[in-house]
Amino acid sequence: MLDNETRAQLKQYLELMEADIIFSASLAEDDNSKKVAEFLNEVLELSDKITLEKVILERTPSFEINPVDGKSGIAFAGLPMGHEFTSFILALLQVSGRPPKVESPIIDKIKEVTKSAHFETYVSLTCHNCPDVVQALNIMSVLNPHISHTMIEGSMYQDEVDQKKVMAVPTVFLNGEEFSSGRMTIEQILEKVVGPLSADQFENKDIFDVLVVGGGPAGGSAAIYAARKGIKTGMVVDTFGGQVLETLGIENMIGTPYTEGPQLMHQVEEHVNQYEVDIMKGQRAKDIRRNELIEVELENGAVLKSKTAILATGARWRSINVPGEKEFKNKGIAYCPHCDGPLFKGKDVAVIGGGNSGIEAAIDLAGLAKHVYVIEFLPELKADQILQQKLATLTNVTVILNAATKEITGTDQVEALTYVDRATEKETTINVAGVFILIGLMPNTEWLTDSVNLNSRGEIIVDRQGATNIPGVFAAGDCTDSAYKQIIISMGSGATAALGAFDYSIRN
Template sequence: MDFNLSLGSLASENKAIPLDHRRLYDVLILGGGPAALTAAVYCMRKGVVTALVTMDFGGQVAETSAVENYMGYKYIEGIQLAERFREQVNQFEISIAPGRRVSGIAPGNNWMVTLDDGSTCSGRSIIITTGKSWRKLNVPGEKELTGRGVAYCATCDAPLFAGRRVAVVGGGNSGVESAIDLAKIAESVTLVQVLPALTADRVLVDALAAYKNVTTLLEHEVAEIRGTASVSSVMVRARTGGAARELDVQGIFIEIGLVPNTDFVRGLLDLNEAGEIVVDSSCRTSAKGIFAAGDVTSVPFKQIIIAAGEGAKAALAACEYLMKNE
């Protein structure tokens, strides 16, 4: 039995305080992944009044099983690395609004941020580190049947599909990994890939080939997900043409990558074609006083260590901005 323990903060010092909605913060950090938490440590060490608004601690790191390329740790579980980050932040008297998402940013004398519960807070500067979330297919039935057979987290939900028939969409690493996990317990797995070949790493593609209950449909796309109370079938169609056909499955796992969480700054900040916030080499965005770091930005290569480094840079750039604009 494994134990994915992440309660280290209960055993260590926690000086964090609740967010004060009436206070004007020097820096508001939006997000809770490695970029956010690194920025928080840098801001607190600089002595600027800082608040952190986040749904969770660790972001995608907390969902990663093993991390073997974050310096200082030859091997660490994602959830444990996230916990170390959190402990390092909690040693400061930083304001934290946990379990909160940002719904909008409005300009004024300072920046005013609206949270998902309707409350607001304001900052002289903002660091956006809201990361990415799962990309959706945007086909009929997907939204209605999410959690009712449409799944985005194979490790979470695979055990619920033991002995059943499922489809997996996406031929990259996460799609093929999910197909392998599901092939071990499901009756059958149909892997749907839009490209002419699987793009996952060679070792994964070879591992998948060993399962006899897996069918791969290349150059196919999902047209519709059908079902009332739960998924009853999925319509797929060849990209080369022809009529759609029905796959008799009870579940569909969607593993087609990630999209940046930038809906709340659309129209306010310059975004690139991928929807990422465009930043310069000092993490500055197109709006004065707003900085961004990590996977949500246009910086190439999404890695934990890069996000953390960018978070440090954004914090220092924000502090410099505050000094010059006093």
């Protein structure tokens, strides 16, 4: 099951374990149990610090990773392969005694949970957002005996997925009730369970030389360039990685023929961490103003002060704003084909959008779905020609041009989509189980409408140095009026804004 390269890498990680652990496995004679047993036995062969015991758990097949003298609260129902293999490795190390990499305020917040909290996360092994949630909940389980967590591989427990009507991953249940759906950070989970981090921890912050708002490629690049100038740098981030975390294959990063969004932003975060950058995660800015200094007010009420600021708040998927979109979000409405595509295997789906993102999604989904309908508002597709040529080879894809989506309908989940032919005004309804919306990005600038100058699309207007209309405030990335929205361009604009901010601070 594990190839030689994976076995060698795993063996190196297992050597980092600090104490013996036990696989407490619930197995039977079915094919899925045999797969899990084969996986566990291959891991056992690589370390004498791991033993296996047979137990009866809530699900079969499943297994817990426990210390020899108790329970960790961590369980895996199914195979932790694909993107979840890292979650498995981290769980091994953390249960063995290696401390998780979380800051003390987060640890204190985790320990505030005093009532029993059992989390269950339904995942797809192709989902690159799921590991963030799985790893966060595993950390919480290791640090607090009141918390437990089970990762559930959706394909192995399809009956549960159907019964609970899970139509997006990751979907989390807390004590049997649906808790959340979609990627969440540990800070966001804790905020929902026990409330936000106190603003008190921000009150004694020193004045920054530059404060970066946003943690995507532009924000990461800006922080690195600023820190390398030797100035005091801070970052306010909701989720480090931003929109790039939703991107799987990246083939236009110069010098890197192929990478994936989560991997790239993990590398960026590691690069930022090489410098003395104060990263404040799980925080959202709600106002920026200039008095004697630049003041950034957070949603929790704290106010951070800095000599300069760089706005790199990025963008999010644009909504189509038709009836049914909000009502069926995560109930058939999806924005990530890599994460949620496997849930629609053998079903009819629609993709709204004929740009690169939409056509890439249609190509991916064609390998899983029974049939894919591409709905494009314009009379022609806007995707790169190479993608259009690939799409044309697929026999289970129908492209519908010059079509305006009117509504998405269903009972408790998506059942149909109705569009209007813009030339004839004829309405057509197609029966689909899922609708993937990929029509471009919308800048995250609503909180700036009364401060910095924005264009008609809500983008921050900047000059050649990345400066806005407010002295000392700069901006970079997809939230600005840059002509093109690309990762590599965002990184470049982040560097430009940091250098502009540094030059400004010297002159003033």
